[in-house]
Amino acid sequence: MQPRDENELGEMIASASAPLRIIGGGTRGVACDGEMLSTAAMRGISLYDPGALTIVAAAGTPLAEIETTLAAEGQRLPFEPMDHRGLLGTSGTPTIGGVVAANISGPRRIQSGACRDSLIGVRFVDGRGDALKNGGRVMKNVTGYDLVKLMAGAHGTLGVLSEVAFKVLPDVETSATVVLHGLDDERAVAAMSRALGSPYEVSGAAHDGNRTLLRIEGFAASVAYRAKRLQDLLAEFGEAEILQDTTQIWHDLRDVAALHNKQGDIWRISVKPSDAPQLVAGLGAIQVSYDWGGGLIWALMPQGADLRARMNDVRGHATLLRGVGLARFQPEAGPLAAISAGLRAQFDPRGILNAGLMD
Template sequence: MTPTTETELAEAIAAANGPLRIRGGGTRDIGAPVDGATLTTAGLTGVTLYEPGALTLVVQAGTPLDEVEALLAAEGQRLAFEPGDMRALLGTEGTPTIGGVIATNASGPRRIQAGAARDFCLGVRFVDGQGQVLKNGGRVMKNVTGYDLVKLMTGSWGTLGVMTEVSLKVLAIPETEATLVCADKSAETAVASMAAALGSPFDVTGAAMMNGQTMIRVEGLEQSVAYRAKALQDGVLQGFDIVEGAASARMWADLRDLTPFAGKEGAVWRISVKPSDGPALVRELGALSPEAIFDWGGGLVWLRIADEEDAGAQMIRNDLSHMGGHATLVRASAATRAAVPVFHPEPAPLAALSRGLRAKFDPRGILNPGLMGA
């Protein structure tokens, strides 16, 4: 089913007599497999409102992400939360949509400085599991009263409702960028360097370790970037080299899209921990021979391991039980994703709240049932 209007979508959901597999562009095949009729938002396209001077964009959920980014770029603006393209990593096809980005809270390396997708979502329109059209938020910041359904819907993976329209805050594209890099650092040393850079007054917008290189990004006006990069080199990042402009942008695009893991076999985990715990976690998982990428100053760890048995789920989550944090199985075979909880199991009180929310917004349990677990 590919409705082309919000009314058609509402009617389709209201008339459904069984589970629905909710899809945007079909590029983020993450979560437990869902059996049901496919309902896609790809037919809901177009820009409702764009006011560059107000840094505000209102767009239909099925609008391709590349069209949104091209529209913004023509006005010297961008989505500051840097959403990634998961097609190469996941082996999927289709076209990423803005609704899929918001539904999954897809946020890239700049989250460490700018915030996540949910922080830039001003308002949403969506259809709940009974076919009712709901809206929350608006077209300006601080326009939410009552329950903040905007934050609730962002990252709900289509389990509470199907988004039809999103309102977003956008930001200007900086004049230039530069990345300070240093090779052959240990994970512990890399995290220490990232922490020092993030703790500096030089407005770092990316801090990661990938392919054996520690990467620290600064963005802004050309003279400001040059000054801040030099100050970092002379201070907490001595021995780091500088990569500028387009070459710097390519490095962060590879990190954003997890290019180093694309085309390689194995399961991929997304693990959130305290930055200081990331290297210790990877070390404790040595028996799994993990390949690791560190982002967000070390607080986000991407692991590639063999997709065998439980794909390391028990060992990873046992370690996290005493470290704190959570792990999501981003890529694995359908059989593994059916057998292993893809999203981190919630504590009992939180799980009860989640069930209550699903019962309220989708009392029939037809929207992506089982995708995020029980």
């Protein structure tokens, strides 16, 4: 099923007698039972006000269309959403609704926040087929819930997005990357923490193999000054070089290109940065890549390995993005699981939207 607008979407959900598998462009490997319902035909930018730094688009609008439109006015989405296709071996076209549903955020999250932090409004259809709206630009408003934040990361289990609204930012004039070589994981995390605690406005902090990379963005003179000061600040970690024009490096880090076309399971782990080296040391991973100053770990694991069982006492959240035999999402603790179940019962009382995906 592929509705063309919100009315058709509501009718399809209201008349459904069995579970529905909700997808956008089909790029993130959502796997659950049910008839496929895609929002890909619901597309188009309905409002863009560069002066107000606001854009509103239908959920099926390709992410590339959003980014191209913003770039023409020297603007961007603040949270730098990644493209999962190379990592997961999927095809299709990433959509802005899919970005919101999964709360996708790239390296710039450490500075600009997650997708949900730039999201100012949503329209969606719940499991009854009713259209709801919350946030900016109300059809039916639901008092007591911050639905804008709630829908970001709900993976289509509470409702099917039809429209999203964002606050955007001016694009950066230039960037530079301070690179340290040969640090082990513990020293790399220490260097990234030092940089992120500095006044030099680091917008990317990643460790990929033998490289530790720290991005500075802004006006050219400011970037040059801050990059040099950061280089001096990190002198105890070794001789650092400053690279210019590193856009492709950060695109590759954003999309975890180091793990593309590799055999094994792909895990995404959120953890306190200071715990990351200890966690990785006990995983038995084939290869890892760090982002968000060590707070995000991408791990390539042997097929079928239960990474969660190897986390021991390290507190964190592990998601299986590519692999079989284990739950995709980290099981929730009892009180949190009860809250989640209550929300699903409220918004999807028949349990038909991506049923079982987040259980």
